[in-house]
Amino acid sequence: xxxxxxxxxxxxxxxxxxxxxxxxxxxxxxxxxxxxxxxxxxxxxxxxxxxxxxxxxxxxxxxxxxxxxxxxxxxxxxxxxxxxxxxxxxxxxxxxxxxxxxxxxxxxxxxxxxxxxxxxxxxxxxxxxxxxxxxxxxxxxxxxxxxxxxxxxxxxxxxxxxxxxxxxxxxxxxxxxxxxxxxxxxxxxxxxxxxxxxxxxxxxxxxxxxxxxxxxxxxxxxxxxxxxxxxxxxxxxxxxxxxxxxxxxxxxxxxxxxxxxxxxxxxxxxxxxxxxxxxxxxxxxxxxxxxxxxxxxxxxxxxxxxxxxxxxxxxxxxxxxxxxxxxxxxxxxxxxxxxx
Numbered sequence: 372x373x374x375x376x377x378x379x380x381x382x383x384x385x386x387x388x389x390x391x392x393x394x395x396x397x398x399x400x401x402x403x404x405x406x407x408x409x410x411x412x413x414x415x416x417x418x419x420x421x422x423x424x425x426x427x428x429x430x431x432x433x434x435x436x437x438x439x440x441x442x443x444x445x446x447x448x449x450x451x452x453x454x455x456x457x458x459x460x461x462x463x464x465x466x467x468x469x470x471x472x473x474x475x476x477x478x479x480x481x482x483x484x485x486x487x488x489x490x491x492x493x494x495x496x497x498x499x500x501x502x503x504x505x506x507x508x509x510x511x512x513x514x515x516x517x518x519x520x521x522x523x524x525x526x527x528x529x530x531x532x533x534x535x536x537x538x539x540x541x542x543x544x545x546x547x548x549x550x551x552x553x554x555x556x557x558x559x560x561x562x563x564x565x566x567x568x569x570x571x572x573x574x575x576x577x578x579x580x581x582x583x584x585x586x587x588x589x590x591x592x593x594x595x596x597x598x599x600x601x602x603x604x605x606x607x608x609x610x611x612x613x614x615x616x617x618x619x620x621x622x623x624x625x626x627x628x629x630x631x632x633x634x635x636x637x638x639x640x641x642x643x644x645x646x647x648x649x650x651x652x653x654x655x656x657x658x659x660x661x662x663x664x665x666x667x668x669x670x671x672x673x674x675x676x677x678x679x680x681x682x683x684x685x686x687x688x689x690x691x692x693x694x695x696x697x698x699x700x701x702x703x704x705x706x707x708x709x710x711x
Contacts, residue, residue, distance in 0.1 A: 375399055376434045382479060386414035387434050388421045396422060413455035413477055416448035440480040441488060449489035453518075454510045456482040486510075486517035493518075494525045495533045497541060575651045577667040584668030585648040585683050586656055589675055592639030600632025648680045 375387055385404035390397035398418055404410050420443035424431045431438065443452045455477040478485070493503055503522065507515040525532050607624035645656045647663040647670075654665035662669050674683050 382435060385410060386418050388418050391425050413451040416451045417443050417478055420446055435479050437479040440478045444488040449492060450509050452478055453485040453489050453514050456485050482514050483517050486514055487521040490518050490521035490525055491532055495538055575666050579649055579666040579668030582668050583671040583687055584663055585672050585674045585680060586670050587646045587648050587677055588673055590640050591642040591644050592636045595639035596632045596635035599635035600628045603631045604628035
């Protein structure tokens, strides 16, 4: 770990200030925290508060100094740090249906203390009720309740909070900074381009752009028979179980389901369906489609069953040796059937 400070009991850091020399700041982070935006953003905000105190020479004992949490609220990170001060995540243990709620803490101050500081800031800024309610909706239920009660207590305080803090009247406050100017990306940073998020599945859309896929053409007999038969069986069971429902004999509903299933098998032989051969796609293809509308693959041939996909693709690549090889990171196992 890059300069990770030792953690006292009950506290741990997932992002920390590892070093600060003139214009060089070193920050360490746990790789496990990178997949949780709620944790990583709030922890990074706390590091900014720690750096602020170091930069301006404010007294700070270590990374667990509660004054860092206070500075975070002062800098405008109160919603982030208060909400992340205590969160519960559901973790699955070994064995079926064994789950437990595990607490995740950030910082040193309690959620009640951070919400009190946030309420003091809102009260000093004389925000209207609608704006306070909007901020409260950004918090978890417990933190939102802490904020409401803290604000109500400060509303009864004498003298007012702004007077106790020695703040000038609002009309003497300077204009707020331009947020657009503060969020302009660094033009001299080669890594300024946003990275692709790794905690989100990009899905199947466009994943096969420029790659060959096949049109799976087959009758709808199996699909239609299964849909009519199983649908009739489930619907009949629901109707027969209703109070005052149809009085049917035990064997009537299965006979109806079998009859509809056979009817679906017969009718389905006269109906054809055409789908993409990509197992994770299975989108319906119109007769004139040259590319799959969902995964973006180029339709290069026709097969009659999904299990023929790999053999057909291998034959197509032998016939087109100049075609690009498939990306191994995006290859799809052959065992998965197309989406129904």
